Amino acid sequence: MTNRKPKTVVFDIGNVLLRWDPRNLYRSVFDDHTEMEWFLSNVCTPDWNLEQDRGRDWDEAVALLVKDHPKHEPAIRAFHDRWPETVSGVFEQNVTLLQRLRDAGVPNYCITNFSGPKFILAQERFPFLAGFDGVIVSGDERLLKPDHAIYRLLLDRYGLEAADCIFIDDSKPNAEAARAVGMEAIYYPSEDIDLAAELRLYGLPV
Numbered sequence: 001m002t003n004r005k006p007k008t009v010v011f012d013i014g015n016v017l018l019r020w021d022p023r024n025l026y027r028s029v030f031d032d033h034t035e036m037e038w039f040l041s042n043v044c045t046p047d048w049n050l051e052q053d054r055g056r057d058w059d060e061a062v063a064l065l066v067k068d069h070p071k072h073e074p075a076i077r078a079f080h081d082r083w084p085e086t087v088s089g090v091f092e093q094n095v096t097l098l099q100r101l102r103d104a105g106v107p108n109y110c111i112t113n114f115s116g117p118k119f120i121l122a123q124e125r126f127p128f129l130a131g132f133d134g135v136i137v138s139g140d141e142r143l144l145k146p147d148h149a150i151y152r153l154l155l156d157r158y159g160l161e162a163a164d165c166i167f168i169d170d171s172k173p174n175a176e177a178a179r180a181v182g183m184e185a186i187y188y189p190s191e192d193i194d195l196a197a198e199l200r201l202y203g204l205p206v
Contacts, residue, residue, distance in 0.1 A: 005203045006166040006184050009101055010154065012145075013112040013129070015170040016188055017094055018087050018122065022049070025085040029075050043069050044079050053113040055142040083118055084125065095128060097196050097206055102131065104205040109134045111154055111167070116140040134158040145169070146177035155181075166202055168195065 014020040022040060030036035043065060052061055058080045065076045079086075101108050110132050112119065116139035123129040136154045143150040155162055162182030169175045175185040186198050196206045 006164055007204075008107040008109065008160060008165045009199065009204065010165050010167040010178075010183070011098065011108065011110045011132075012167075012169040012171070012174065012188075013110055013114060013119075013122070015091075016168055017091055017098065017129075018126065019089050019091060020087050022079065022086050024088040025078060025082055026075070028085070029078055039072065039075060043072050044076060049079075050113070050144065052115040052118075053138045054144050055116070055139045058115065058117065084121060087122065087125075090126060091191055093191070094195055097199075098128065100196075100206050101199075101204070106204060106206075107133050109136075109154060109158065109160075109165075111136045111138075111145060111150060113138045113145050145171070145174040148177055148181050151178055151181045151183065166199070166204075 011017060022044065023036065026036045026040065030039065048061065048065065052058055062076055062080050066073045069076065098108060110129075112135075114122070114137050116137055119129075119137045119139070134154065134157065136150060136157070138144045138150065141150065141153060143153065145151075151162075151167075154160065155165075165178075166184040166186065167175065167178035168186045168188055169178070170188050172187050172189070175187040178185040184202065186193075186195065188195065199206050
């Protein structure tokens, strides 16, 4: 905490507003928990998925894995074809908080590591995602958090001052990167943290 009074709130999406985890899907694909965890550690890995967040085409991504792991083709294709099942719902208290900020006239934006096409699917399912004053989607920009450039892109594109912004993310490196470009930041590792209380410490009307 500092004495600074940010007036703009910038959200991450996954695991701040949306409950995202590939296990939400793969628990219905695999009968065995150990096999599922092996698959997610060795086939559809976080690093593989991150390249779609960087902008890689999903058909290309699936084809690369099917070539190397042909016996897992149905499970690999499920990540793409059944992607909505990786989102089990929302963090209700945080979505309510976002709406309170909007009702109070607080400018709100998001910077998210997200595939562009999948973000469109998410917006169709969760209309509140279409209500931000501005959105930076990594897959569309081919930039990933915690690269400082993606934060500067938000500031430049929407005419914001870093000192006026407070950023919320479930990744500590992403929060630290926001601080490095001059924003305030809240690291949100679990829903045990009361974001409304945290924002009130900065004088925001929630």
